[in-house]
Amino acid sequence: MTGCVEVVLVGLEQVDCHKPRIGLGNRGILQQGIMFMRRNNDLGGQPAGKIDRTEVPIQPWHQRLDAMRRVLGDARRRLITLDEMRRAMEDLPREQYHGLSFFNRRVTAVETILVEKGVVSREEVDRELAKIMREAGGADDHDAD
């Protein structure tokens, strides 16, 4: 098959598809005719523009998040695999995937996986978040890089 890359670049719609399901694997053969979809992370060959090489300073919550993820995924707990992290991030709506910072994508993925597995509920997370925001006087620096 020649000229494949051009075929790939033309007319591919994001099929905003599946809600994560545990256990069953939400994958399947796509109907013939749909071909395949381009996942958010599958960017090879796409027009990209200029690369922003600004260094982003590491913040304490970045480190805390990474430590948490590793602890949750260690040999004793096995609650989060790197593959689940990737899947949860790739499944984000396109605008979110590209709009969120590196660490915000990850914190979102951790939440998604823990909610899927019933470790925490979305309501608990929202409640805690609201409490923290109140205590911080309403300042929302959650999106800070």
Add this chain to the structure above:
Amino acid sequence: MTTMQTDNKPRFALGSRARVRDLGLSGHVRVPLYVRNKLGVVVDYCGPRLNPEGLAYGEDGLPKRDLYLLRFRQADLWPDYPNQTDTLMIEIYDHWLEPEDADAR
């Protein structure tokens, strides 16, 4: 739980040519669109590994899949690529590969 092909001889010999299949799977896979249906050379065998397509959904990732390192000519991957000697290396799982002569496309 079953294990498969862990002790078997790898299907592709080093130096042999293999084509990346397009399995049309949705969900998390580790095979970017730009290598699908492309012909590459097997340059390393990385052993049987848990399948990320299962691990990504909370499954056990079994049966393990053989993982290979493949080398492609950049000129085979991109239209009008100017340099004929540049290469790209990528790891691909066995079930995404077929022998060069599997079927005429």
